[in-house]
Amino acid sequence: MQLTNSQRAEILTHALPYIQNYHDKIVVIKYGGNAMVNEELKHTVMGDLVLLSLIGIKVVLVHGGGPEISQTLKQLGKESRFVDGLRVTDEETAQVVQMVLAGKINKSLVGLLGNAGGKAVGLCGMDGLMLTAKPLDTRLGFVGEITGVNPQPILDLLERGYIPVIATVGYDADGNVYNINADTAAARIASVLGAESLISMTDIAGLLRDKDDPATLIPEVKASEAPRLMREGVISGGMIPKVECCIEAIRQGVRRVFILDGRIPHAILIEILTDEGIGTMFTA
DSSP states (O other), X not given: OOOOHHHHHHHHHHHHHHHXXXXXXXXXXXXXXXXXXXXXXXXXXXXXXXXHHHTTOEEEEEEOOHHHHHHHHHHXXXXXXXXXXXXXXXXXXXXXXXXXXXXXXXHHHHHHHHHTTOOEEEEETTGGGOEEEEESOGGGBSBEEXXXXXXXXXXXXXXXXXXXXXEOEEEOTTOOEEEOXXXXXXXXXXXHHTOSEEEEEESSOSOBSSTTOGGGBOOEEEGGXXXXXXXXXXXXXXXXXXXXXXXXXXXXXXXXXXXEETTXXXXXXXXXXXXXXXXXXXXX
């Protein structure tokens, strides 16, 4: 459908209050590996982030890359094992995680943002003492629990108009490399930055009352309601740690947290710049 000039102007006018609300505020986007389903969609998402940056929103992109890590390990003849949804990470796997996340995926996203007209710099948690960690569970090996977040490298880049692109690899004082869950890292980073919003882009529509029926999407959840929804089984399986990260971010001062279906074109713009809303919003 071809839009008229007046319709285009009307769309921009409707977006104005939302632009004003988010202007000069920090928005942390968690881009999950499962949402990076194809190159065309990745280009669209990066274009949307550049648009948000150009209208004065301070965008921080935190990314995962689980499927690509699994694929690389398979090519190396190494089987992926998971405990409670987290990848069992021996020393060799930790090196692969660092290579794939901080190297291939991180620099690919930086390149796409640059091609879309944005300014981006790739970081991982090892840069600027950003993410320090310790072992989360002896069964998981080098899977990290975050012990400290230094936001200064992120703030320095935002101050200069760059989009920081962060791979969730941490380290400790002994130089050990840790694989850190991207949802956990994004929630902690958003909290320390005092972000206006945290947006988790994944491969599901949001929180569903019936996981097999997208029509049962729950548009808004208050943090205090989450324990009841867990008891009722509405929040179950792999959604439990994801929702726990959302709730923790809210408790630490992030005003709004969203779970969106990253496979929908322009999902971020629809959520931030319209009153429609397409995912689940968590609030205090």
